[in-house]
Every structure is written in C-alpha cells, then in structure tokens.
Amino acid sequence: GTVVLAVGLTACSTDTGAGVIDTVGTIDFVNPLAIPPLAESTVNADGERVFDLTAESGTTEFTSGVDTDTWGYNGSYLGPTLVAARGEDVRINVANDLREATTVHWHGMSLPAEMDGGPHQMVEPGATWSPNFTIDQPAATLWYHPHPDGKTEHQVEMGLAGLFLVQDDEEAALTLPRTYGVDDIPVVVQDRRFDDDGQFVTDVRGYIGPIGDQLLVNGTLAPYLDVTSEVVRLRLVNGSTSRMYDFGLSDGRSFDLIATDGGLLAEAAPMDGIRLSPGERAEILVQVTPGETVNLQSTPPDLGTSASAATRNAGDDTLDVLELRAAATLSSIGAPSTTLAAMEPLRKADASADRSFTLNGYTINNRLMDMTRIDETVEAGATEVWTVDNAMPLPHNFHVHAVQFQVLRVGTEPPPAELSGWKDTIYLEPGVRYELIMQFAEYTDPDFPYMFHCHMLAHEDAGMMGQFVVVKPGEQAGTPPTAHDAR
Numbered sequence: 001g002t003v004v005l006a007v008g009l010t011a012c013s014t015d016t017g018a019g020v021i022d023t024v025g026t027i028d029f030v031n032p033l034a035i036p037p038l039a040e041s042t043v044n045a046d047g048e049r050v051f052d053l054t055a056e057s058g059t060t061e062f063t064s065g066v067d068t069d070t071w072g073y074n075g076s077y078l079g080p081t082l083v084a085a086r087g088e089d090v091r092i093n094v095a096n097d098l099r100e101a102t103t104v105h106w107h108g109m110s111l112p113a114e115m116d117g118g119p120h121q122m123v124e125p126g127a128t129w130s131p132n133f134t135i136d137q138p139a140a141t142l143w144y145h146p147h148p149d150g151k152t153e154h155q156v157e158m159g160l161a162g163l164f165l166v167q168d169d170e171e172a173a174l175t176l177p178r179t180y181g182v183d184d185i186p187v188v189v190q191d192r193r194f195d196d197d198g199q200f201v202t203d204v205r206g207y208i209g210p211i212g213d214q215l216l217v218n219g220t221l222a223p224y225l226d227v228t229s230e231v232v233r234l235r236l237v238n239g240s241t242s243r244m245y246d247f248g249l250s251d252g253r254s255f256d257l258i259a260t261d262g263g264l265l266a267e268a269a270p271m272d273g274i275r276l277s278p279g280e281r282a283e284i285l286v287q288v289t290p291g292e293t294v295n296l297q298s299t300p301p302d303l304g305t306s307a308s309a310a311t312r313n314a315g316d317d318t319l320d321v322l323e324l325r326a327a328a329t330l331s332s333i334g335a336p337s338t339t340l341a342a343m344e345p346l347r348k349a350d351a352s353a354d355r356s357f358t359l360n361g362y363t364i365n366n367r368l369m370d371m372t373r374i375d376e377t378v379e380a381g382a383t384e385v386w387t388v389d390n391a392m393p394l395p396h397n398f399h400v401h402a403v404q405f406q407v408l409r410v411g412t413e414p415p416p417a418e419l420s421g422w423k424d425t426i427y428l429e430p431g432v433r434y435e436l437i438m439q440f441a442e443y444t445d446p447d448f449p450y451m452f453h454c455h456m457l458a459h460e461d462a463g464m465m466g467q468f469v470v471v472k473p474g475e476q477a478g479t480p481p482t483a484h485d486a487r
C-alpha cells in the first residue's frame with residue numbers, strides 16, 4: 001500500500017512482494033539534518049578516556065506529531081559520536097536499559113576479542129559492560145552497533161547505531177574540513193518502512209532482507225544541510241540493514257573520495273559515484289558554489305549483472321538522500337590536500353596462510369553460524385590472503401572483525417579507487433572472486449572468537465557468519481564461552 005508520512009514527501013509504493021523496492025519520489029527537503037551529538041568523555045585515574053552509552057527505548061518524531069517507537073544510545077534514535085585519538089586508551093561503559101539482551105560491537109576497530117562486542121559479549125537487561133582498549137590504527141570513520149546472534153537486524157533497525165571517529169596526527173596535518181557538524185558531516189543513511197500508525201514495519205521479509213521505502217539520514221526524513229564552506233566533507237555510512245546505495249550528486253558533478261572504511265586513501269580520487277553496501281563507509285569532499293543547491297542522491301547501484309537481474313532490491317529509481325544548500329557566502333580552508341596517507345601495500349609473498357570463503361544460501365563454506373564452533377584459527381601478527389566468492393546470483397557482502405584489509409584483486413583486475421584503501425567490509429558481486437590481504441594484530445585469545453560475516457543483517461542473523469580466533473604461534477583454538485540466545 002501507499003504510506004505518505006513525511007510532510008511534503010511523496011512516496012509511491014508498488015508492492016509486488018517482500019524484498020521488492022518501492023519508489024521514493026521527488027522529495028521536498030523540509031527537515032534540517034540532525035547531527036548526532038559528540039559523546040562527552042572524561043579521563044579517569046588510569047588515563048583512560050571514558051564514555052558512557054546507555055541502550056534505551058523511547059519514541060522519535062520523524063514526522064511532526066507522529067511518535068515512532070525507537071531505540072537509541074543516550075537518546076531515542078542512533079547514538080552520540082565517539083571521538084578518540086590514535087594511542088589513547090578508551091573505556092566505554094555500556095549500560096542496557098532495554099528489556100532484552102544486547103551487545104555493542106566496535107565495527108572496524110582493532111582490539112582484543114573480549115572487547116569486540118560480538119555475540120559472546122551479551123549485556124543482559126540492567127547490566128553494564130565496560131570494555132577498554134587502546135586505539136591503535138589510523139584516523140577513520142568507524143561505527144558501533146549491536147551484534148547479538150540472530151537479533152542484530154532487529155536491534156539495528158530499531159535505531160541502535162552510532163559513529164566512532166578515530167583521529168591521528170597524519171590526518172590532522174592535512175588541509176581537510178574537520179569541524180564536526182560544520183564542514184565535516186556524518187551522513188548515516190538508513191531505509192525504513194512505516195505502517196499507518198507511524199511505527200517501523202520490522203517484519204518484512206524476503207531473501208534480501210527488509211527494504212524500506214523511505215530514507216532516514218542521521219534519523220532525519222527528507223533532510224537538508226546548510227553548507228557554509230566551499231568544501232564539505234561527508235562521512236557516508238551505509239547504516240541500512242540490507243539496502244545498497246550508489247551515492248552521487250544530482251547534477252552529476254564529481255566529488256573527491258578521500259577515505260574508505262579504515263581510513264584515508266593514498267591520494268584523493270575524483271569520481272562521480274560510489275557504491276556502498278551495508279556497513280561500508282566513504283568520506284567524500286563535495287565542492288559547492290555560493291547560493292546553489294545540489295542533492296546527494298543514490299542511483300540504482302550496479303550490483304553485477306546477475307544480481308541486478310535477479311532482484312530489484314536496489315530499486316529502479318533514483319533516491320533523494322540529502323539536499324545541500326550552499327550559503328551566499330562560503331568560508332574556505334584553501335585547496336584541500338590531495339596527497340593523503342602513506343599506505344604500505346601488504347604483500348602476497350608475506351602471507352603465511354590462504355583461506356577461501358564461499359557464500360551460498362545463508363552459509364559460508366556450507367556452514368551456518370554455530371556459537372560453539374571455531375571455524376578458523378589465525379596466528380597473531382600473521383599476514384593472510386582471504387579469497388571470497390559469492391556463489392549466488394544475489395547480493396552479499398563480507399565483513400571481517402578487528403582487521404582492515406587491502407583488496408588485491410577483483411576478479412582478474414586490480415582494485416578500483418574505491419577499493420584501493422583500507423576496507424573492513426566489501427560488496428561481493430556475484431561470480432566475481434575477491435582476493436583480500438590482511439595482517440592480524442598481536443592480541444591473542446584461544447577461546448574468545450572474532451566474527452566474519454555477510455553484513456546484510458538478515459543474512460547474518462540467518463547464520464551467514466563464522467568465527468575465528470587469533471592465537472600465539474603453535475597454540476590450539478580453545479572453546480568459546482557459553483552460547484547465549486541460540487537462534
């Protein structure tokens with residue numbers, strides 16, 4: 001049916017079955033883009049920067065006068081943006097005020113397995129979990145979200161997610177917009193579907209997973225942003241559970257890609273579109289002229305021939321995402337740096353193991369997730385090549401916890417610019433083999449596993465996930481802690 005919720009937002013629905021996209025029509029951008037607040041922190045006696053996050057339920061007014069039941073951290077929808085510098089020790093007190101158990105996973109962070117917030121680190125209602133770790137990686141746009149086995153999609157869909165920005169000296173020395181909320185803007189894009197009472201429809205199922213017919217950016221429907229600088233840095237996050245985007249600008253102008261999941265590229269890359277699958281991030285610089293208006297849009301992503309033919313998941317139409325309204329007078333920081341971060345290529349010759357992963361049905365290598373089974377055992381500090389294949393004519397992607405990888409090959413080709421930097425999540429075009437290379441950190445724990453999985457959350461929840469441990473050389477994998485909440 002047709003649901004029109006946002007003031008001035010026309011949504012024409014063509015429901016032809018679960019998982020099939022509706023059309024988002026032309027939007028009147030009526031709502032100022034919400035900027036998630038920066039999280040407050042204090043430094044404790046041990047020198048740790050301490051943050052407090054409380055997962056809670058509430059209501060959010062996406063459309064004026066309509067209260068939607070939602071969940072958030074320290075608020076009713078999404079969570080505050082955590083910022084910490086490379087080298088800092090951090091501690092996050094995660095309190096659970098929900099009526100069900102949850103976890104908080106630090107997506108993209110290098111850290112000990114016990115701090116990772118995967119499905120083994122359940123925080124029961126009323127409990128508090130306080131992981132601590134040292135930030136030991138380059139400046140990047142990371143994020144956090146729940147990860148309970150079998151329930152991740154629902155909890156993320158209710159609104160639990162936030163950004164974790166890592167800063168470092170290398171990034172700080174460059175000429176780049178970096179005033180949060182002014183010329184450095186988080187853009188968390190999510191799709192949602194509302195029922196006639198304005199509540200999230202959370203039980204739409206199809207193989208792809210739930211696909212919404214309206215977009216939220218930082219929790220704002222039909223958003224606009226007042227741009228006050230010649231160059232604005234957008235930190236794009238695909239925070240959707242299943243939907244793919246191909247972001248670009250409405251007049252086709254190019255933008256500069258400066259960073260991917262794990263940090264800055266070596267060189268800024270001019271491009272006119274970038275595809276992001278769930279969990280992926282990209283930082284782009286958009287240039288505007290005084291007084292103009294230009295829209296961030298998503299055109300139907302090219303998901304690979306067979307995937308596009310087999311599913312209309314990505315939509316047949318262009319989606320309006322965010323209107324950029326340039327002020328009459330714009331501030332300038334000067335020409336942005338184009339040479340960005342040094343990036344040592346990891347070498348195949350240094351790899352001590354090769355592993356292959358085939359995604360099919362809801363399985364990886366023909367296995368469904370089992371909380372009690374360790375699938376892979378990796379040695380601390382090892383460089384490994386992981387080859388990943390999507391054996392289906394449908395979209396999947398692949399995320400590895402606690403490590404950033406480089407892409408060696410996409411099929412027989414070297415990676416395009418958007419896959420040339422540090423990545424932790426990658427779209428898997430059907431029939432294309434992806435060769436990834438990664439070096440694991442020195443944190444070891446034979447018992448506590450990290451996850452690898454498809455980040456289309458319905459797939460992850462259905463079992464498209466596996467577990468690896470990082471051990472000392474020669475050490476055997478142990479036994480994971482007791483499983484909770486089996487699916």
Ligand code: C2O
Pocket residue numbers: 105107145147279399401451453455
């Ligand atoms: Cu963003 Cu294992 O997840």
Ligand code: CU
Pocket residue numbers: 395396397454455456459460464
């Ligand atoms: Cu998948």
